[in-house]
Amino acid sequence: MNTTPSAPSAPPVAVVTGAARRVGSEIALSLVKRGMAVLVHHGTSTVEAEAIVSKIRGMGGVAESVAADLRDPRAAACTVFEAAERMGPVSVLINSAAVFQDRALPWIDSYHCSLHVNVNLLAPVFLIQQLVRQMAEGETAHVINILDWRAQRPGPDHLMYTATKAALLSVTKSLALQLAPGILVNGIAPGAILPPEDRTNWHQQRAIQSIPLKRTGSPQDVCDAIDFLLSSRFITGEIINVSGGEEL
Numbered sequence: 618m619n620t621t622p623s624a625p626s627a628p629p630v631a632v633v634t635g636a637a638r639r640v641g642s643e644i645a646l647s648l649v650k651r652g653m654a655v656l657v658h659h660g661t662s663t664v665e666a667e668a669i670v671s672k673i674r675g676m677g678g679v680a681e682s683v684a685a686d687l688r689d690p691r692a693a694a695c696t697v698f699e700a701a702e703r704m705g706p707v708s709v710l711i712n713s714a715a716v717f718q719d720r721a722l723p724w725i726d727s728y729h730c731s732l733h734v735n736v737n738l739l740a741p742v743f744l745i746q747q748l749v750r751q752m753a754e755g756e757t758a759h760v761i762n763i764l765d766w767r768a769q770r771p772g773p774d775h776l777m778y779t780a781t782k783a784a785l786l787s788v789t790k791s792l793a794l795q796l797a798p799g800i801l802v803n804g805i806a807p808g809a810i811l812p813p814e815d816r817t818n819w820h821q822q823r824a825i826q827s828i829p830l831k832r833t834g835s836p837q838d839v840c841d842a843i844d845f846l847l848s849s850r851f852i853t854g855e856i857i858n859v860s861g862g863e864e865l
Contacts, residue, residue, distance in 0.1 A: 628654040628679055630705045632697060634687070634744065635714025637662035639811055640763075642669050643836035644711055644843060645680070651847065653709065654679035656701045660686055660714070679704070687714055687740040688732060694743035698751055706756065709847065710748050712741035713763045715782075717813070719775045730777055737781035742788060749796065757799050759847055762789050763839075764806040764856065766864035786856060793854030801853040805842050808860025809833040829862035 631648045635641035637659035645655045646669070655673060657680055659666040666682040673680035683700035685693035701707045716736045720729055745760055752758060767775065768782040786804060793802040809823050810833070824833050842857045858864050 627705045628652055629708045630654045630656065630701055631709035631711065632656045632658065632701050632707055632744070632748075633711045633713055634658040634697070634740070635660075636711075637666035637669060637682075640807070640836045640839055641711075641713040643840055644713055645669055646673065646676075647837075647840035647844065648709065648711075649673050649676055649678035649680070651844065654704050656680070656697070656704060656707075657682040658697055658714065659684055687736045690735050690740040691743045693740060694747045697744060698747040702751055706753070707748055707751060708756070708758045710744060710758070710760045711763070711843065712744060712761070712785075714740065715763065715778075717775070717778050719778070722776065725777065733777040733781045737778065738784050738788070741785060745792060745796075745802075749800070752799070755799075758801075760792070760796075760800060760802045761843055761846055762786075762802070762804045764789070764804045766806045766808050766858055766860040768806060769856070769858075770864050789856070790854045797853060801846075801850070803846050803853060804856040805839060805846075806856050806858045806860065806864070807834065807839055808858070808863040810836060810839060810859070823863070824861075827863055828860070829865065832861065834859060834861060 631653045633645045636645040636657040645657055648655050657666050657669050670680040670682050683697055685696040687693045716733050762785055764786050765782045767779045768786045771779045789802055789804040824831055838859050842859050
């Protein structure tokens, strides 16, 4: 009888965009705890990306990093999946990277518009396209788009950011229909999770004024929602608000 132990199977691969910093990095770390290998995408945050990769490897996990400029969304998507395919078949795609800028209407120009459209909307679309192209027949996958509660209840600020997140919400629902049953497509709409780096007290003010739970959230709250969706085989086309009720 042959008693030679079989080689361990490779872990499933997850792609996380914007995974070098802030919430994206916490998402990457949480997926490692689910036993996944993670491709850490970043734009220019090379040092931070390599730090996350080193941390994952220190946890006994598998990770690689890839730089790709989402302002050129189609080329970036190809670059990301070329790197991912060297790790193995991708079964999870988390579109976390985003541009979050605020300009009043008189100061909006074409660059401001194209920046938000390319990064927040077209990059997820082309990344999902690449996911579909690399999947073999019979395989299944999850796509989770990180949205924003503003996409469902726009305010007067962050005009292009909100518009592109609302468009991504629409794409999420449309692709949930188009890609079923093999790919489950859902969205998570965070609220006050991490404040902008230039407005560190903004979320505390919001908690007092407009969040029913009267407190801010944490990246772990987003990771918990992702974990819930990845554990389900019967949820698609849904948007989970992780906002403390701020969108109500």
